[in-house]
Amino acid sequence: MNPTSTPPTSPACATCPVHNLAGLKRLGVDMADWDYVVALAGNPNVGKSTVFNNLTGLRQHTGNWPGKTVTRAEGGFEYAGRRHKLVDLPGTYSLLATSTDEEVARDFLLFGRPDVTIAVVDATRLERNLNLVLQVLEITERVVVCLNLLDQARRLGIEIDDRRLARDLGVPVVRTAARYGEGTQALLQAVDEVATGRAACRPRRVFEEPPVLKQALNSLVTELTRLHPDLPNPRWVAWRLLDGDQRIAEALRDGELPGPSATARQAGAAAAVRGSNS
């Protein structure tokens, strides 16, 4: 993609930590122009901000609870010669957009069209955290799951088969203990691979709906794909329309929706940041 800067000489270099250690350059708030937009999503209190601080060198202190105003934090980092803008989304349990913070997170994933979304999960509460990951995977397939708080999981004697998880989810899974900087390199590498398209994501989208629902969804998906052949997530949009989501209906009417993430990036900076705080 970007052959001028630190080209890997052999395939082994790409996976070599020593090579990549030099690859990270924390940019703080300097985000003049970037190659990729990376979003950080996850439940509250799973260490998103710690990951954010690790990557950007910023000291973002965030706290989200019901009733408090929620905002996005943004920062930048350079890795392997490519510049990334990192957006820390409010911590939520779901993306059904029933509350303001969920709407902020959902809208950014949907309209901001990040090139990669890092889904940070609490390894000690995997099941509950996966609820959100599965919803993220419905909206965008370019996801890296960051299995965080491994230190606590170890303390509690919990073991997680990350390969199995990666296979089941269809996206890369990286083990981290962000508080101790553990796994940051692996995370960066996975993000880079997904961003550049070297790692293919085939997310698992298995929902067993009752037949009536399946029929309704299928019929909407058919029409949606006819109208917008580029739509990356027609099934999810169909579901939201069926559920009476006014925001999505408006987006469809205003032509905000269609288009894969790559076009958004190529269209330039302006297109990639819009949409949230609606």
Added chain:
Amino acid sequence: MNRSTTTDVDRLLQRARDLRWQVGGSLHDHMAEAIYAEAARVADRAVTRPGQQPRFDWDRTLDRIVTSRLWGFPLMLLLFASVFWITIVGANFPSRWLASLLVDTLHPALKQLAAGLGSPGWLSGLLLDGAYLATAWVVSVMLPPMAIFFPLFTMLEDFGYLPRVAFNLDRLFQRAGAHGKQSLSMMMGFGCNAAGVVATRIIDSPRERLIAMITNNFALCNGRWPTQILIASIFIGATAPPVLAGLVSAAAVVGVALFGVVLSLVTSWGLSRTVLRGAVSTFSLELPPYRPPRLLQTLYTSLIDRTLYVLWRAIVFAAPAGVVIWLVANVSFGGSSLAEHIIRWLDPVGFLIGLNGVILLAYIIAIPANEIVIPTVLMLTVLTARLTGVGEGTGVMFELEDANHTRTLLLAGGWTVLTGVNLMLFSLLHNPCSTTIYTIYRESGSVKWTVVAALLPLAMGLVATFFVAQVWRLVAGFG
């Protein structure tokens, strides 16, 4: 964008609307459940827990019990009943002691002092028989139960039990067409309804938030717990043998509180089916890990934040109310005092609903704060019953050093068990206090809904007490 795409989109949206009616309202839950089931499957395959930590295991086991369909509710009732039982039994002695100190000893001493200083009778009447006695009464009646009840309640909260109660109730609220988070704002309402109304901010759908605000008053607040506890021990507990009296009164208080929860659900259901129709939103409720309650900190926070706060509020309202009561009891025209005129006028209404004019007047005087209902009732009862041998004269509160004397006094005022039962009901079901009404107005920004929130419970209270009174008299065979 050209025209044909616009109409295409409109057609698609229309199609989605049509399909929505075919699919039905459970779609949202269906998807949420599908996601949860899938997450559980994936997690189950990936996670192994060899050598589980005992504390972790303990949390899960405890959660499984306290939130189980079978044991959740009985356990909840048992816990709350024990809290009330401890409160009722434990508050008796300190209440008596405080009353004998503040009312029996200090009040005459102050009167004597005032007389010695040569202050006019109206002044010492206004300040000592009015303001001081009302305050003394509030302290002696309310402080002991609060000082026991709030630390116990805070301990349950601190331990992490309340989110589990909210979890248990969530299912019911959802079936009632309300937001599950309403169970959380209701929990806040059990402390203070004004705080409960503010807490509805966590509900983002305006429709469900309005429902939560209107029904928050059905959660018995701090100011009403002492009324419930006192009347339950005087009237309900007394109908049982002495050994069981405490248990029976505790059960009565839990019963009234539960009735409030049921009404909250029924009203939510009614509102969401009629004027506030709409879809139910889902949410996740995190059950925080259990923590061993920290005794000292619990004592400190419950005493400062709750007990003293409520007591202070009661005193602030009770002192001026005492002045007002003394005035209406002592300003007379046409041969009797203003209070007697009002009470006589209210009595027929009071009789119809199994209460009396005294209680109704007390509730009007106590609109600023529910806390002063009982002191006002006692003072007005003495005034109208014209009792001899108790107290010193018109418009003065009397030395009633324990619940038995209160009982004697109220019985002399023509009270029956029916009056007690209906007072407990009316205490649950009447207009919110003025602070809460103002908070509802500020939060909803709507005069209409504020009026609804204020008058709906009052109307329900009148209907409920009327119904109980008629049935009671029919069964008892008099009236």
